[in-house]
Amino acid sequence: MTILVAYLPERSGDAALHLGAELAVGLGTTLTVATVVPRPWPAPSMARVDGEFARWAQESADRTEQEVRTELARLAPDREVSFVRLAHPSTSTALLRAATRAETGPVDVLVLGSTTDSAEGRIVAGTTAARLLHTSPVPLALAPRGYTTADGLAPERLTCAYSGRHGAGDAVVRSAARLAGRLGVPLRVVTFAVRGRTMYPPEVGVTVEDEVLAALTEEAATALTRLVDSGVISPEVERTVVPGASWRDAVDQVSWADGDLLVVGSSPGSAVARVFLGSRASELIRNSPVPVVVTPD
Amino acid sequence: MTTTTPLRTQLLRRKPVEKFGGSSSGLVRHIGTFQLMMFGVGATVGTGVFFVMHEAVPHGGPATVLAFLLAAVAAGLSALCYAEMASTVPVSGSTYSYAYATLGEVVAMGVAACLLLEYGVSTAAVAVGWSSYLNLFLDNTIGVSFPQALSAGPWDAHPGMINLPAVILVAACALLLIRGASESATVNAIMVVIKVGVLLMFVAIAFTGFDADNFADFAPHGAAGVTAAAGTIFFTFIGLDAVSTAGDEVKDPQRALPRAIIGALLIVTTIYILVAVAALGTQPWQAFEDPDQASAGLSKILQNVTGATWPGTVLAAGAVISIFSVTLVVMYGQTRILFAMGRDGMLPKSFARVHPVLRTPVTNTIVVACVVGLMAAFVPLDHLWDLVSIGTLVAFIAVALSVMVLRRSRPDAPRGFRVPLYPWLPLLSIATCAYILSGLSWVTYAWFVGWVAVVLAFYLLWGRRHSKLNAPVPDPVAAEGDAS
Numbered sequence: 001m002t003i004l005v006a007y008l009p010e011r012s013g014d015a016a017l018h019l020g021a022e023l024a025v026g027l028g029t030t031l032t033v034a035t036v037v038p039r040p041w042p043a044p045s046m047a048r049v050d051g052e053f054a055r056w057a058q059e060s061a062d063r064t065e066q067e068v069r070t071e072l073a074r075l076a077p078d079r080e081v082s083f084v085r086l087a088h089p090s091t092s093t094a095l096l097r098a099a100t101r102a103e104t105g106p107v108d109v110l111v112l113g114s115t116t117d118s119a120e121g122r123i124v125a126g127t128t129a130a131r132l133l134h135t136s137p138v139p140l141a142l143a144p145r146g147y148t149t150a151d152g153l154a155p156e157r158l159t160c161a162y163s164g165r166h167g168a169g170d171a172v173v174r175s176a177a178r179l180a181g182r183l184g185v186p187l188r189v190v191t192f193a194v195r196g197r198t199m200y201p202p203e204v205g206v207t208v209e210d211e212v213l214a215a216l217t218e219e220a221a222t223a224l225t226r227l228v229d230s231g232v233i234s235p236e237v238e239r240t241v242v243p244g245a246s247w248r249d250a251v252d253q254v255s256w257a258d259g260d261l262l263v264v265g266s267s268p269g270s271a272v273a274r275v276f277l278g279s280r281a282s283e284l285i286r287n288s289p290v291p292v293v294v295t296p297d
Numbered sequence: 298m299t300t301t302t303p304l305r306t307q308l309l310r311r312k313p314v315e316k317f318g319g320s321s322s323g324l325v326r327h328i329g330t331f332q333l334m335m336f337g338v339g340a341t342v343g344t345g346v347f348f349v350m351h352e353a354v355p356h357g358g359p360a361t362v363l364a365f366l367l368a369a370v371a372a373g374l375s376a377l378c379y380a381e382m383a384s385t386v387p388v389s390g391s392t393y394s395y396a397y398a399t400l401g402e403v404v405a406m407g408v409a410a411c412l413l414l415e416y417g418v419s420t421a422a423v424a425v426g427w428s429s430y431l432n433l434f435l436d437n438t439i440g441v442s443f444p445q446a447l448s449a450g451p452w453d454a455h456p457g458m459i460n461l462p463a464v465i466l467v468a469a470c471a472l473l474l475i476r477g478a479s480e481s482a483t484v485n486a487i488m489v490v491i492k493v494g495v496l497l498m499f500v501a502i503a504f505t506g507f508d509a510d511n512f513a514d515f516a517p518h519g520a521a522g523v524t525a526a527a528g529t530i531f532f533t534f535i536g537l538d539a540v541s542t543a544g545d546e547v548k549d550p551q552r553a554l555p556r557a558i559i560g561a562l563l564i565v566t567t568i569y570i571l572v573a574v575a576a577l578g579t580q581p582w583q584a585f586e587d588p589d590q591a592s593a594g595l596s597k598i599l600q601n602v603t604g605a606t607w608p609g610t611v612l613a614a615g616a617v618i619s620i621f622s623v624t625l626v627v628m629y630g631q632t633r634i635l636f637a638m639g640r641d642g643m644l645p646k647s648f649a650r651v652h653p654v655l656r657t658p659v660t661n662t663i664v665v666a667c668v669v670g671l672m673a674a675f676v677p678l679d680h681l682w683d684l685v686s687i688g689t690l691v692a693f694i695a696v697a698l699s700v701m702v703l704r705r706s707r708p709d710a711p712r713g714f715r716v717p718l719y720p721w722l723p724l725l726s727i728a729t730c731a732y733i734l735s736g737l738s739w740v741t742y743a744w745f746v747g748w749v750a751v752v753l754a755f756y757l758l759w760g761r762r763h764s765k766l767n768a769p770v771p772d773p774v775a776a777e778g779d780a781s
Contacts, residue, residue, distance in 0.1 A: 164653030196477055196656060200485040201340030203416075203630040204391045205383075205542040211640060212633075212658065216651040223653065280654065 002030045002082075004138075005111040006095050006128070009035070009064050014071065015143035016113035019291050021075035023109055023141065026154030026183045030080040030105070033068050036094050037061050039087040061085050075149070092131040099138050107138050109293065114145040121146060123285050123292060133281065133294060134266055139175070140294040141261075142285060156259030159188045161284055163265065164223040172265035173232050175295040179263065188238040189227065191220040192250040192284070195243070217243050247283040260290040307761040308403040312394075312641065328546045330553040330560070337376075337540035337561030339485055343492035344623045345533030345682075346569055347616050348426040350576050351594045352679050354585035357526030359577045360516035362570055364526035369566040371527075371733055372534035374726035375693035376558045377716050378700045380541035384550055384713030385703065391634050392692045397641065399699040399706070402764060403756065408695045409638060410752035414688025414745070416631035417665065419532060420467070420624055421672035422681035427620045428462035429592030434613035437606045450675040454588035463673035470625045471666035474632065477657050480622055488622045495615030496572055498608070499595055503575035506602035511581050524736030531686040531733055533569065537562060550713040591678065628669065632661050642765040643756065683741040690730045691745075697723040697730075 005020035017033070024031040040054040065083045072081050088094035099107045112132070118124030123144045125133060132140055160176035163169040173189060180187040195213040198206050220241040228235050244250025264281045285292050328336075350361075357364050382395045393412055397405035428448060436442040449457035480488075516522065540558050547553045576595065579602050584590070590597060595616075596609035636658050639649030652659040672681070700716060700723045716722050761767075 169653070191653075194656060197479040197481065199479045199626055199629045200482045201336065201536060201539040201626060202542055203340065203536060203539050203626060204633045206546070208391075208633045208637070211637060212651055212656075215636075215640065215649055215658075216653070216656055219651060219653065 001027070001108045002032045002105050003027070003109050003111060004095075004099060004107045005031065005033045006091075006113075007033050007035050007064065007068060008091065008113070008128075009067075013113060013116075013146070015145060015147035016111050017068065017071055018075060018147050018149045019113075019141055019143035020111040021072060021079070022149045022153060022155055023111065024076050024079045026185075027108060029108055030082065031072065031076060032082050032084055032107075033065075033072070034084045034086055034095065034098055035061060035064050036086045036088060036091045039089060092128045092135075095128065095132060096135065096137075099136060109139045109141050110136060111141045111143065113143045113147075116145070118145045120144075121289060123288060125282070125285055133285075136266075136294075137296060139179075139296065140266075142292045142294070144289070144291060147291060153259065155183055155185055155261050157185050157188065157257070158183065158261050158263055159190055159254070159290075160263045161265075161280075162189050162191045162224065162227070163280060164191050164220045166223075166226075168265065169223075170227065170230075170232050172263065172295055173227060175265075176263040177233055177237075179293070186238070187233065188240075189224060189233060190239075190254055191224060191241045192247070193217045193220050193241055193243040194247050194250050194283075195245050213243055217241050248287045251284070251287045251289070256290050262288050262290050262292045264292060264294055266294050266296055302767060304761075307764070307767075309401040310764075310766050311399065311401050312397040312405075312766065328543060328553075329548060330556050333540055333543060333547050333553060333557035334560040334564070335486075335489075336543060337537055337557055338493075338564050339489040340536035340539035341534060341561065342489065342565045342568060343496075344423055344426075344620055345530070345535075346496065346572055347430065347595055347620070348422075348678065349530055349533055349682070350573070351585055351590040352682055353526040353529045354577070354582050356518060356529065357522045358514060358517040358582045359512045360523050361526045361530070361577065361582075362573050363516075364523045364530050365566060365569050365573055367523065367527040367729070367733065368531045368534055369562055369569075371531065371690075371693070371726070371729040372537050373559060373562045374722060374729060375696060376537040376541055376562070377555060378693075378697045378723050378726055379538045380550075380554045380558065380714045381700050381712060381716045382696055382703070383541040384554075385707075385710055391630075391637065392696055393634055394637060395699050396695055399703045400695070402643075402761065402766070403753070404695065406643060406752055406756040406760060407749055408692055409634070409643070410749045411688040411692040411695070412634050413631070413752075414684050414748065415532075415535065415692055416627055416634060417669055418672065418681050418688070419535070419685040420470075420627045420631060421463070421669045421676065422678060422685060423620055423624050423627065424463035424466045424669070424673040425460055425676075425678045425681065427466055427617065427624065428460055430596065430613045430616040430620070431462050433593040433596050434610060434617055437610040437613070450677055452675070453677045454591050459674045461674075464670050466621065466624055467628070467666055467670040467673055470621075470628050471662055473625060474629055474662050475655060475657055475659050477655060478625075479629070480626060484622070488619045491615050492619045493568065495612050495619075496568055499599060499612055500571045500575045502599055502608050503579050503602055507575070507578035509578070511578055514582070517582070521736065524733060525738075526736075527733045528686050528690075528737040529682055532682060532689060534562075534565070535685075535689055537565075551715065554714045555717070628662075628665060631665050631669075632658060635661050635665065640765075642763045642767075643760045645763075680744075683737055684744060687734065687737055687741050687745045690734050694727050694730045697726040 003020050003024045005016050007016060020031055037057045040050055069081060086094035086098055095110065099110050112129045114123045115126035121144050123142045129142060158176055158180040160173050162173055177187055193213060193216045196209045198209055224239040227233050242250050242253050244253055264284045266281050281294055353364060354361050386395050386398050391412060393405055393409045396408040432442040432448055443462055445455060446457045447459060447461040449455055450460050537558065540561060576598055579598050593613060596613045599608040599612060600606055635644060635648045638644045639646060648661045650658060650660060701720060
């Protein structure tokens, strides 16, 4: 079992490395760092220009490997590190193939960083992450921009975002509970109850969505109790329903600490269903102040 | 169960309210009078006037202009009563909740029946009207429109099989509501600009074909005709109560609310009267009865005046866009009223259930969409508007009564806004609404009474036993340590 970190030097920086190291230390697995290099054309070009390009690609990959190994020696000193170069024009396809084919053993978690457009401390899923979000067969971990971890430190607590939905929602909680067990950290299950937006003109009053929120909160509390009753989680697991005026508001109301990870389920695979139902995963990812682990449903 | 509660108690019990005196959420008051006024204009102006001339003018003739004034007075008085209720009773702002808190459970159910007409039927009516403007727009732009069989119900003037565009509109709005879409204040402002712009364009163009001779026979059916016309027109003023529901957020409500209501009313009435005068000036009043006028009436008038199709098309485009948003808003209002009733136990719990992922009351919305869709598909427009008006008028009378009852039962509850000239103003409001009611046809009354009877029967057989206000079944274990 290994943690596969996608290291894309100019784009996401070291955040993914830090998160990958943290997870490897926590789970006690090996660490595989993958970088995607351009694939040279199979046919030789005129004047051998392609050869020069291929050599440049090779050298830059060598340099990257050197930097990565130095960094990881500090972050995850006793973890075995291997370096893989994937050659494919599409980054996300390359990573998908690596995650499924697993040249260095089955992949536990695939780790990605944020794009450079995100604010410091926030996650913005770039094109690679966006594509992998719904198609990855293994859990996907996203590191906020500028994420760092102290040397040799592991995750300290897992927070699972429970949608309240029977079936699909329970599966996510089960995965989170398993992951928490493997990491040896406490689990907390949170349902975010977000208020709908006020409709203008408010012909039935501006506060009617508060009542809908109240009903949602009640039902969420019942669903959390049902989780305990059906044995998905044990009674000592901390459970809360967090109501908020918006996703950002709801997420901010939860107390976050260093070493926290947020586990969410990904939305249905069908593109039509996704457009129609919207993506809670995207909302949570966008507003989360801590790294997010997306488990495939 | 709860058969121990006597019937009289059940019928007259009132929903307890945590604290009288407006919202306790501590909202910072920040809306000024002008903003509130624009709010009111935005919530009221537009939809009805696109459809109403064909229905109202055959009753009132050119004196339909007076009918607008009458309806405006009734709407304004009711909005003032509404404002006092909204600022006193901290429940979400529908007449049903106010009635429940002040007049009792059975009256609340009666009011709920009226509201189902005011919101649900008007959604269907608006969708039917929308489909006619859509057809005209499509016909003028791409030359293809829905065939007659798919553009009208079986009992229409030009009968067809089913009004398909109306059904599509209802379905689209339902999908948006399920998804959780809502119209923001900005989008609402844009819709208002479109509506008012298109109406003013209509006025400007129609005045070029103005012929004062068309006003010669001013009141062919006399005062009775004007009253009948007012009954049909009344629904065009629905929405003014939205000003009242924003009462929590306004600075100095005692002065701002009446000014905003009256200001909005003046603006809206002026626009409507301009449109009516312009329309009446273009053709003799008998021409409004023409079945051709039934669909996309204002566009047809423009086409007759200019001989060109582009003004009618522009108007139709504006109508299609803005009416879409109105349908969404009104259907939303309907679902939230049913939601409140579900929470109170007056309707099955499934109406109050919120889908955990979508975070909207999905079952509720689907039921509303089905019923409204069926109405929109098959019932002709004229029947629908009168029902909306009667429901609204009765609901407004209920609000005026609640104001008076509340002044008697809770005279010292803090009120953000107090109706001036009490008790004359609420009484005048009741009188005006009753007067307009008197102009509606007996068929409308029959449907209305039948519908209210059905709702009340449902309440008496089911609702009163499931109401949340029923005494809870005493739990023998808890009763031991209970200090009640």
